[in-house]
Amino acid sequence: MKNRLTNEDPFIRRTIPSSKLSDYRKNLDQIFKANFFTPNQTMPIDEDTKHRLDEIFTWALGTxxxxxKGILFFGDIGTGKTTLMKSAIDLLYEMHGDKVIFRGLSAPLLISAEKINEAFKRDDQALITQLKRTRALAIDDLGKEESEIMVYGTTIRPVQQIIAERYQSKRRVLVTTNCTSREIIELYGLHIADRLREMCFPWLITGESYRH
Structure with missing residues (x-):
């Protein structure tokens, strides 16, 4: 499939000195643990988790x-999807953040789908512009928000709008969701579901819930 990202994407195949690779990979373990927010519980780096972090590392490295593409993390509640996505975003910024700032581009942004709706409800144009233009946007809990909202008497679909505009501008998107493919189609329509499939590679995250 044709690359959906522009040649100006700062997160594509940037040269990382080989001497720093092992440090970045070790740092990813620490980033992952720091992003795990369950009280009184530590996130184990078991073999499944190690494999997932290895994949995130090679993805961020560009190999x-x-x-x-972006990543669509999907699966049951509590399996660590958000923690993985936060870790991916943090690693992107750690590995490539200097180039983002140097080129005048915005840093990666992570936001829940519900917060996107709130930005549109209060007409926060600064944040809406950032949602459209940031080089890497991570949307958490896709499908948890209202699919339609009223703004000044007009029905709008904020999340669909952001995804559609980022598709047109070829900007990276990462997503977490508890929805199945069928549920995404039902919530957002086949058009947006197809856009997500083209923009992201799907990654099923399985296992027992860490919330129990």
């Missing part, structure tokens, strides 16, 4: 088969 993964799908480094030219």
């Amino acid at each position: 993964h088969a799908h480094s030219d």
Whole structure:
């Protein structure tokens, strides 16, 4: 499939000195643990988690088969999807953040789908513009928000709008969701579901819930 990202994407195949690779990979473990917010519980780096972090590392490095796409983390509640996505975003910024700032581009942004709706409800144009233009946008809990909202008497679909505009501008999106493919189609329509499939590679996160 044709690359959906622009040649100006600062997160595609940037040269990382080989001497720093092992440090970045070790740091990813610490980033992952720091992003795990369950009280009185530590996140184990078991074999499944290690494999997932290895994939995130190669994706951020630009050597993964799908480094030219975002990631759609899906699966049951509590399996660590948000923690993985936060870790991916933090690693992107750690590895490439200096280039983002140098080139005058915005840093990666992580926001819940519900917060996107809130930005549109209060007409926060500064944040809405950032949602459209930031080079890497991570949307948490897709499908948890209202699919339609009223703003000044007009019905709008904020999340669909952001995804559609980022598709047109070829900007990276990462997503977490508890929804199935069928539920995404029902909530957002086949058009947006197809856009997500083209923009992201799907990654099923399985296992027992860490919330129990």
